[in-house]
Amino acid sequence: MNKLSIIIIFIVCLILFIVLSLSYTKLGTFDTVISSYIQHFRTRPGIYFFQCMTYVGSIRMYVPVICILSIYCAVRKKLLNICFLVFNLWGSRYLNQVLKLWYQRPRPDIHTLTTATGYSFPSGHAMNAAAFLGFIAYLIITEHQLRLWQKTILLVFTTLMILSISISRVYLGVHYPTDIIAGSAAGIAWLLLCILFHQRFIQ
Template identity: 40%
Template sequence: MSFNNSVKRTFILITVFMVFFMMFAYMYHKPFIESMDVWSMKNVSDLHQSRLNSLFMFITDSASRPYQYGILIFFSVIWLLAERKWIEPLVLCICLIGVRYGNHWFKISFERIRPDFDRVIEITGYSFPSGHAMISIAFFGTLSYLLVQNYSFLQPYKKIIYILTGFFILLVGFSRVYLGVHYPTDVFGGYLAGGTWLLVCVLLYKWLKMRWSS
């Protein structure tokens, strides 16, 4: 696939993600959607037990701010100091900071109150879109993409890497519903918003690589 065709396809995907996000943002407070959210929360809360609580608390913690910045610093040091690369750490930094501020802006714009069911953990702030879902798909998606693009020995395993990354992101999103701090629509909205930013970061990376190589 040529560079131009790849860019066009990515722009189309960005548009699709944005349209679906706007649909979720418009519809999440509709009675039918709210009833589905409440029904889902009640059924998921029936699964609560101590071992699962510990598991999903671990999963949600593994996608929290300290780990994200720790991973960013770790790979930035490797790329900047050991490999003399600057585009990769720049894109990963823009990805993380951009998606974190974007999620904060969305939350204060929509001001959706968090669910109040059988919470496993307590948390403050607004609910839509889920920060864990939005940030995980953008940050870990961009990280896995950069790793595959930079290391040839990972190329044969890129499908496995992307599948494992996607599975982890899905678990993070489900953990937020399981723990009682987000509705399913918060998570879906987070995936759509974060997926949009992931694609923007991929475009940015391709553009910088093309400009630098020329």
């Protein structure tokens, strides 16, 4: 992906986030319809699966992952990648907290299957998953000579993980769909910024 493509996608994600941030209070019907549709598929195995995905998308899972990746990068003498992994994850988390405090949208209070604290908009799980897991996939592709089929499998797996983590928040009733879309847009935008910075430092 060249620099122009990255900038274009970044602008699109930024516009999408801004539009949602200005209109989510008017999209109550959309949130209700989509949430009801997703929660209509609740089953005991489904609840267990999405609870697991919510856990996978939490900081309790990301910290061990980033430690393992840091050791791997240190062995390969890729210290810059360690800095960017930390910068990517904690930057995304900090930015999400700032946005939550700015918009202060209350969480859904009905049909919830798990506990969640803090404000709702944008979704931290969706934002962090898109930013952090996306950046890991980017590093794997750029640091290793993968074949096309290997890249395809990696991208499909990463996308499914991000989608599963994001959907789990609506499935469990702790976020509105607009929270997820906005969080994903913000996460992708942050991911693209990190990629631009990384490419600049590598050069």
